Every structure is written in C-alpha cells, then in structure tokens.
Amino acid sequence: MSAALLRLEQVVAGWTAPATRPLDLLVDAGSIVGLCGANGAGKSTLLAAVAGRAQVFHGRLWKKPKIRCALQTQEAPPLAGLPLSGRELLALTGAAADGLPSWLADCLERRLDRLSGGQRHYLGLWAILNAPAELLLLDEPTNNLDAAGVAHLGAALRRRAGAGCGIVLVSHDPAFVAATCDRVCRLEAPDGR
Numbered sequence: 001m002s003a004a005l006l007r008l009e010q011v012v013a014g015w016t017a018p019a020t021r022p023l024d025l026l027v028d029a030g031s032i033v034g035l036c037g038a039n040g041a042g043k044s045t046l047l048a049a050v051a052g053r054a055q056v057f058h059g060r061l062w063k064k065p066k067i068r069c070a071l072q073t074q075e076a077p078p079l080a081g082l083p084l085s086g087r088e089l090l091a092l093t094g095a096a097a098d099g100l101p102s103w104l105a106d107c108l109e110r111r112l113d114r115l116s117g118g119q120r121h122y123l124g125l126w127a128i129l130n131a132p133a134e135l136l137l138l139d140e141p142t143n144n145l146d147a148a149g150v151a152h153l154g155a156a157l158r159r160r161a162g163a164g165c166g167i168v169l170v171s172h173d174p175a176f177v178a179a180t181c182d183r184v185c186r187l188e189a190p191d192g193r
C-alpha cells in the first residue's frame, strides 16, 4: 500500500496575492513527481508554499504530520567572501558526503566561493538531497550540471526514493524528467500557456 506524504487539492499559491492556477498533486513515499510548466507559471512558488515559505490562498495542502521537508531553490546562497568549505556546508544540513562523485569529493575541503558554478551547485544540491528529510523539493536541480552530473543526480534521486523519500522536482529538461520521474504534473500558467 502506498503512503501519502503530500496532497494538494486545487491549491492556489502566491506570495502576497494568488499567483498560480489551481493544482492537484499527490506524492507518495518512494515516488518522484515532476512538476513542469511555462516560465512564470508558479512552480517555484508552489514548492515554496509546500515548504511553508509562500502562502496558500485557496484549496487544501496536506502534509504527513511531522514530515521533514528539504527545499532546494534557484537562488544562489550569498557565499562570496565567506570561508565556508563544502564539507562544512554538508555538516550544516546533516548530509553525509558518502556517494559524492569523485570529481566533487576532491572539492570538499575547498572554499565554496572558489569552486566552479557547477561544482558549487552540485554540492549545494547534495546538501539538500541528503539532508535528513522525507520530502525533497527540488527546483531546477540539473541547472549548471554537465552530462555526468545529470546522470549521477538521476541515480542519487532514485536511491533516495528507494529509501522511502517522496520527491517533487521542477524542471525544464524534458529528457531528465522522462528518465527520472514516475509521474509528471503540468502547472498551467495564469495566462493559459
């Protein structure tokens, strides 16, 4: 029997005013759900509403009681000038370094603001992906990643789902979504796109 972790019924989310069309969404433990839609449709806003950062204006948003959510956003953390290493970043979220690709394991002791954009992105993503959470909310996780990084990410997501996590990922990459997600949900933009 599947165990529901997240259920949205006709949810309209926004920051200071409603910004999305109504959305129904069900995420079970062990499943990876893709959320697609045009620029500005409100996909990031919906993830933020699930994480409790944005508002729900209409509909019903249910999460399994006491569930822990980890949210990856598209915003780059303000790291410039901060002597924070990759290993320290992982420690901040409680993520283990085991399983990191070899090309990133070598970067763990270096300052994040001296890494490449892709290296920094994947370490930041890894910190969220492997945080002690049951529901992972990922916003454009393949941004900045090369083909090897995308393949590694797909396998890491499958492992987390296999361990019982529910995953919602927003992506504009149809090939990645088709290869990775069990189901895809489309959010229509307010203007109908």
Ligand SMILES: Nc1ncnc2c1ncn2[C@@H]1O[C@H](COP(=O)(O)OP(=O)(O)OP(=O)(O)O)[C@@H](O)[C@H]1O
Pocket: 015, 016, 019, 037, 038, 039, 040, 041, 042, 043, 044, 045, 046
């Ligand atoms: N922090 C914020 N405060 C107020 N409005 C916001 C905020 N973030 C986004 N918006 C607005 O909410 C609407 C939806 O934006 P959102 O980023 O959720 O769309 P998206 O579907 O994720 O787009 P994209 O595919 O371009 O990343 C837009 O009109 C945007 O201007």
